[in-house]
Amino acid sequence: MFSLTVRDHMMIAHSFKGDIFGPAQGLHGATYVVDVTFEREALDRDDLIVDIGLASEVLSSVIAEFNMKNLDDIEEFANRNTTTEFMAMTVFERMAAAIRQGRLAETGKGLCSMKVTLGESHIAWASYHGKL
Amino acid sequence: MFSLTVRDHMMIAHSFKGDIFGPAQGLHGATYVVDVTFEREALDRDDLIVDIGLASEVLSSVIAEFNMKNLDDIEEFANRNTTTEFMAMTVFERMAAAIRQGRLAETGKGLCSMKVTLGESHIAWASYHGKL
Amino acid sequence: MFSLTVRDHMMIAHSFKGDIFGPAQGLHGATYVVDVTFEREALDRDDLIVDIGLASEVLSSVIAEFNMKNLDDIEEFANRNTTTEFMAMTVFERMAAAIRQGRLAETGKGLCSMKVTLGESHIAWASYHGKL
Amino acid sequence: MFSLTVRDHMMIAHSFKGDIFGPAQGLHGATYVVDVTFEREALDRDDLIVDIGLASEVLSSVIAEFNMKNLDDIEEFANRNTTTEFMAMTVFERMAAAIRQGRLAETGKGLCSMKVTLGESHIAWASYHGKL
Amino acid sequence: MFSLTVRDHMMIAHSFKGDIFGPAQGLHGATYVVDVTFEREALDRDDLIVDIGLASEVLSSVIAEFNMKNLDDIEEFANRNTTTEFMAMTVFERMAAAIRQGRLAETGKGLCSMKVTLGESHIAWASYHGKL
Amino acid sequence: MFSLTVRDHMMIAHSFKGDIFGPAQGLHGATYVVDVTFEREALDRDDLIVDIGLASEVLSSVIAEFNMKNLDDIEEFANRNTTTEFMAMTVFERMAAAIRQGRLAETGKGLCSMKVTLGESHIAWASYHGKL
Numbered sequence: 001m002f003s004l005t006v007r008d009h010m011m012i013a014h015s016f017k018g019d020i021f022g023p024a025q026g027l028h029g030a031t032y033v034v035d036v037t038f039e040r041e042a043l044d045r046d047d048l049i050v051d052i053g054l055a056s057e058v059l060s061s062v063i064a065e066f067n068m069k070n071l072d073d074i075e076e077f078a079n080r081n082t083t084t085e086f087m088a089m090t091v092f093e094r095m096a097a098a099i100r101q102g103r104l105a106e107t108g109k110g111l112c113s114m115k116v117t118l119g120e121s122h123i124a125w126a127s128y129h130g131k132l
Numbered sequence: 133m134f135s136l137t138v139r140d141h142m143m144i145a146h147s148f149k150g151d152i153f154g155p156a157q158g159l160h161g162a163t164y165v166v167d168v169t170f171e172r173e174a175l176d177r178d179d180l181i182v183d184i185g186l187a188s189e190v191l192s193s194v195i196a197e198f199n200m201k202n203l204d205d206i207e208e209f210a211n212r213n214t215t216t217e218f219m220a221m222t223v224f225e226r227m228a229a230a231i232r233q234g235r236l237a238e239t240g241k242g243l244c245s246m247k248v249t250l251g252e253s254h255i256a257w258a259s260y261h262g263k264l
Numbered sequence: 265m266f267s268l269t270v271r272d273h274m275m276i277a278h279s280f281k282g283d284i285f286g287p288a289q290g291l292h293g294a295t296y297v298v299d300v301t302f303e304r305e306a307l308d309r310d311d312l313i314v315d316i317g318l319a320s321e322v323l324s325s326v327i328a329e330f331n332m333k334n335l336d337d338i339e340e341f342a343n344r345n346t347t348t349e350f351m352a353m354t355v356f357e358r359m360a361a362a363i364r365q366g367r368l369a370e371t372g373k374g375l376c377s378m379k380v381t382l383g384e385s386h387i388a389w390a391s392y393h394g395k396l
Numbered sequence: 397m398f399s400l401t402v403r404d405h406m407m408i409a410h411s412f413k414g415d416i417f418g419p420a421q422g423l424h425g426a427t428y429v430v431d432v433t434f435e436r437e438a439l440d441r442d443d444l445i446v447d448i449g450l451a452s453e454v455l456s457s458v459i460a461e462f463n464m465k466n467l468d469d470i471e472e473f474a475n476r477n478t479t480t481e482f483m484a485m486t487v488f489e490r491m492a493a494a495i496r497q498g499r500l501a502e503t504g505k506g507l508c509s510m511k512v513t514l515g516e517s518h519i520a521w522a523s524y525h526g527k528l
Numbered sequence: 529m530f531s532l533t534v535r536d537h538m539m540i541a542h543s544f545k546g547d548i549f550g551p552a553q554g555l556h557g558a559t560y561v562v563d564v565t566f567e568r569e570a571l572d573r574d575d576l577i578v579d580i581g582l583a584s585e586v587l588s589s590v591i592a593e594f595n596m597k598n599l600d601d602i603e604e605f606a607n608r609n610t611t612t613e614f615m616a617m618t619v620f621e622r623m624a625a626a627i628r629q630g631r632l633a634e635t636g637k638g639l640c641s642m643k644v645t646l647g648e649s650h651i652a653w654a655s656y657h658g659k660l
Numbered sequence: 661m662f663s664l665t666v667r668d669h670m671m672i673a674h675s676f677k678g679d680i681f682g683p684a685q686g687l688h689g690a691t692y693v694v695d696v697t698f699e700r701e702a703l704d705r706d707d708l709i710v711d712i713g714l715a716s717e718v719l720s721s722v723i724a725e726f727n728m729k730n731l732d733d734i735e736e737f738a739n740r741n742t743t744t745e746f747m748a749m750t751v752f753e754r755m756a757a758a759i760r761q762g763r764l765a766e767t768g769k770g771l772c773s774m775k776v777t778l779g780e781s782h783i784a785w786a787s788y789h790g791k792l
Contacts, residue, residue, distance in 0.1 A: 001526070002481050007519040009385045013277035013293035013334070018178045022185070023332040029277035029293010031385050043485075046414045047477035052520055053418070068287040070277070081179035085134050089175075121273045121295050122782065123139040124184055130133070141781045145673035145689035145730070150442045154449070155728040161673035161689010163781050200683040202673070213443035217398050221439075253669045253691050254650065255403040256448055262397070265790070266745050271783040282574045286581070307749075310678045311741035316784055317682070345575035349530050353571075386518065387535040388580055394529070405649045409541035409557035409598070419596040425541035425557010427649050464551040466541070517537045517559050546706045550713070609707035613662050617703075651667040652712055658661070 003115075004049040005037040006056045010067035014082045021081070027072070032087065033119035034063055036095060044107045051105065058103050062094045084118050085126040092116040092128045099132060135247075136181040137169040138188050142199035146214045153213070159204070164219065165251035166195055168227055176239045183237065190235050194226045216250050217258040224248040224260045231264060267379075268313040269301040270320050274331035278346045285345070291336070296351065297383035298327055300359055308371045315369065322367050326358045348382045349390040356380040356392045363396060399511075400445040401433040402452050406463035410478045417477075423468070428483065429515035430459055432491055440503045447501065454499050458490045480514045481522040488512040488524045495528060531643075532577040533565040534584050538595035542610045549609070555600070560615065561647035562591055564623055572635045579633065586631050590622045612646050613654040620644040620656045627660060663775075664709040665697040666716050670727035674742045681741070687732070692747065693779035694723055696755060704767045711765065718763050722754045744778050745786040752776040752788045759792060 013029040036059050038050050066074075071082040080086060092114060099108045111132050119125040145161040168191050170182050198206075203214040212218060224246060231240045243264050251257040277293040300323050302314050330338075335346040344350060356378060363372045375396050383389040409425040432455050434446050462470075467478040476482060488510060495504045507528050515521040541557040564587050566578050594602075599610040608614060620642060627636045639660050647653040673689040696719050698710050726734075731742040740746060752774060759768045771792050779785040 002485070002522070002524055004481055004522045005520065007386065009387070011292050011294050011384070013291050016178075020178055020180070020183055026332055027277050027291075027334040028275050028332045029295075029334075030275050031293075031295040033386050043479075043481060046412075046416055047479045047482040048416070049481050049522065051416055056519075068290055068292040070291040070293075083175075083179045085136055085175060085181050086179040089134070120275070122271065122297050123188075123273070124137065126134070126136045126181065128134055139782065141783070143688050143690050143780070145687050148442075152442055152444070152447055158728055159673050159687075159730040160671050160728040161691075162671050163689075163691040165782050200686055200688040202687040202689075215439075215443045217400055217439060217445050218443040221398070253671070254667065254693050255452075255669070256401065258398070258400045258445065260398055266749070266786070266788055268745055268786045269784065280574075284574055284576070284579055307743075307745060310676075310680055311743045311746040312680070313745050313786065315680055320783075347571075347575045349532055349571060349577050350575040353530070387584075388533065390530070390532045390577065392530055403650065405651070407556050407558050407648070409555050422596055423541050423555075423598040424539050424596040425559075425598075426539050427557075427559040429650050464554055464556040466555040466557075516539070518535065518561050519537070544706075548706055548708070548711055611703075611707045613664055613703060613709050614707040617662070651716075652665065654662070654664045654709065656662055 001039060001041060002043060002049050003037050003039045004052065004055070005035050006052060006059055007033060007035050008056065008059050008063060009033045010063040012066055012069055012071050014071040016081045016083070018081065030120050032084065034059065034091060035117040036091070037115040038111050039113040039115070040111050044110060048107060050107055050111065054104055058098050059095065062091060062098060065094070084120045084124070085128065088116045088118045088126050088128040091118070092130060096132055133171060133173060134175060134181050135169050135171045136184065136187070137167050138184060138191055139165060139167050140188065140191050140195060141165045142195040144198055144201055144203050146203040148213045148215070150213065162252050164216065166191065166223060167249040167251070168223070169247040170243050171245040171247070172243050176242060180239060182239055182243065186236055190230050191227065194223060194230060197226070216252045216256070217260065220248045220250045220258050221260040223250070224262060228264055265303060265305060266307060266313050267301050267303045268316065268319070269299050270316060270323055271297060271299050272320065272323050272327060273297045274327040276330055276333055276335050278335040280345045280347070282345065294384050296348065298323065298355060299381040299383070300355070301379040302375050303377040303379070304375050308374060312371060314372055314375065318368055322362050323359065326355060326362060329358070348384045348388070349392070352380045352382045352390050352392040355382070356394060360396055397435060397437060398439060398445050399433050399435045400448065400451070401431050402448060402455055403429060403431050404452065404455050404459060405429045406459040408462055408465055408467050410467035412477045412479070414477065426516050428480065430455065430487060431513040431515070432487070433511040434507050435509040435511070436507050440506060444503060446503055446507065450500055454494050455491065458487060458494060461490070480516045480520070481524065484512045484514045484522050484524040487514070488526060492528055529567060529569060530571060530577050531565050531567045532580065532583070533563050534580060534587055535561060535563050536584065536587050536591060537561045538591040540594055540597055540599050542599040544609045544611070546609065558648050560612070562587065562619060563645040564619070565643040566639050567641040567643070568639050572638060576635060578635055578639065582632055586626050587623065590619060590626060593622070612648045612652070613656065616644045616646045616654050617656040619646070620658060624660055661699060661701060662703060662709050663697050663699045664712065664715070665695050666712060666719055667693060667695050668716065668719050668723060669693045670723040672726055672729055672731050674731040676741045676743070678741065690780050692744065694719065694751060695777040695779070696751070697775040698771050699773040699775070700771050704770060708767060710767055710771065714764055718758050719755065722751060722758060725754070744780045744784070745788065748776045748778045748786050748788040751778070752790060756792055
């Protein structure tokens with residue numbers, strides 16, 4: 001199995017609902033360092049998993065939806081907590097939709113699975129790993 | 133599959149038995165940077181894998197058993213070599229027992245697997261990955 | 265010259281005032297990985313720059329003022345932009361005051377200078393370096 | 397499952413064939429930080445996955461074939477693009493052959509799988525993961 | 529003293545002249561992770577050292593001169609060895625010229641010094657630090 | 661000012677004397693990631709600060725004195741605490757002596773200063789910086 005990872009980041013504000021979150025119930029924020037890993041079983045005819053420049057551009061455009069935003073203002077997330085793990089799944093879903101739309105070219109359609117990791121600090125990170 | 137990782141560290145002395153270890157047969161030591169990855173298939177009702185604060189506390193209390201110690205003095209390890217890989221398995225077992233005891237709350241019981249990685253230097257690390 | 269650095273982090277929300285900030289004029293956030301470097305010319309009688317445990321505790325208590333907060337709500341910052349470089353200076357000032365109050369013990373009073381670095385992402389960080 | 401990773405690096409020149417590569421069609425180069433992860437189900441009688449010193453030596457000798465070279469000059473690669481993912485597979489194959497030849501000793505023959513990751517920058521890396 | 533660092537990278541081929549370089553006399557290459565640190569004594573009226581977005585853009589355009597190139601083809605370097613330390617100085621000179629031309633805006637002209645660090649691997653890096 | 665850094669590591673056991681050290685009074689250990697930074701004002705005629713291969717070899721031989729050892733057994737340290745900062749100074753002194761002996765060749769004698777940093781964990785490190 002082959003895999004390729006590209007890294008970018010986004011800076012967001014948010015707050016959480018539920019006693020378990022303690023002081024994180026107040027409005028605060030995070031830098032998420034976003035790693036997207038693309039997986040496939042064989043290389044394409046150019047010896048690539050996916051075009052790395054294209055992958056970086058698509059990732060950048062996907063996270064632009066959240067970067068420099070207050071996630072509390074996004075209606076879609078109204079009944080959810082935008083935890084690191086939830087946002088990893090959300091970035092996964094957006095990237096998966098982009099791949100289905102052909103935004104990673106024909107080669108992108110040969111990917112079999114993907115993993116999105118969001119680093120919230122030097123001591124904590126969360127991932128969502130799924131099939132495409 | 134979702135995963136969440138928290139990081140801590142411990143500083144230990146030890147020595148190894150067996151010619152294969154060369155100079156490491158003498159008493160020396162290591163800083164182990166300890167990463168524990170918790171895995172589950174769906175988020176809990178708070179959109180969490182596990183409470184990150186609680187996970188960090190439990191990890192800290194588990195490795196307190198070894199931190200600032202000479203592992204050669206721990207009777208349980210008398211017939212073993214406390215290699216990085218062996219200690220990764222040991223931390224896994226201690227964390228798994230803590231989860232079974234409910235120390236990661238009800239949500240902790242929904243975890244399906246866990247991975248413990250011990251970094252011994254900038255050029256070497258070892259892991260144990262198993263089901264819960 | 266001797267120096268010792270300890271690392272911690274804080275997660276904050278904020279917004280900036282001024283066209284130069286573009287989309288960062290909106291409410292967003294950051295994880296700041298905070299490195300504090302303590303400098304002195306000679307070691308103390310215990311062969312220390314400063315007690316590392318104590319230094320970590322004081323740093324943790326200093327950044328608790330900002331961690332999990334919206335910096336826009338802090339009156340002291342009303343007419344400033346809480347940029348990474350501004351917050352590096354702010355943490356420096358709080359740490360310097362703590363040292364003057366003796367919170368790093370007698371040894372802390374022998375420090376001659378200090379540097380505070382705030383990492384906002386894997387590709388950007390800012391520092392304030394000054395005498396004590 | 398147990399795993400052990402060792403890290404080394406190699407510095408190479410190369411060029412790519414195909415419009416998709418844009419400016420990378422010209423002669424350029426890369427530092428590849430090479431991580432090799434050895435996997436096995438149980439520790440050997442010394443409580444090891446594989447001897448870490450031996451593993452590092454074998455890795456170093458394997459990548460010496462490419463280090464300080466222009467990959468365009470290697471006949472075996474004449475019809476391929478020496479992308480990061482292709483070179484990850486190539487290092488995997490060389491390491492697997494070394495293991496079959498007994499260069500990781502008897503214990504090396506108990507390994508079940510291996511992963512090779514080549515980091516090309518702070519924002520991109522590629523892996524090949526396969527059975528032994 | 530305040531400082532702000534931004535990070536980018538470039539991938540180059542080159543060879544060295546002189547017996548001291550051993551196998552590096554052959555054509556090979558490197559990824560240089562490029563960190564540029566901007567230093568000034570006081571923040572500007574926006575509480576900035578320099579606009580981080582602008583700084584990143586200028587750095588990217590400066591290293592575009594070398595990225596994806598064979599440095600042996602650049603006439604200006606004909607009688608030099610393009611070592612990591614030499615290239616750190618070269619990037620410094622290009623950045624300093626850009627600042628003098630006003631490409632970091634008025635605020636850029638308030639910078640007093642700058643440091644350029646080029647990381648060639650996980651175990652070696654070189655810097656050039658000078659006044660502006 | 662030019663600088664070049666090379667990285668290596670050593671794994672040691674030790675204990676400390678004095679109530680301030682708390683549990684670190686017991687025998688424990690550390691991995692020290694050792695960074696040595698060589699500083700000079702102008703490049704040599706090969707466009708080098710110092711030969712990086714030679715610098716790495718000398719560093720490796722200097723730290724071999726401590727690697728895989730119990731520092732409590734070294735007579736020279738009998739009345740000292742082998743703290744991270746103390747060991748940074750000690751490695752500095754050994755490296756400085758090696759330079760004076762010509763072990764970094766003629767070019768090594770042109771170095772003006774040096775900095776040694778010992779990383780004891782992902783959250784703490786100490787340095788000694790001095791003239792040569």
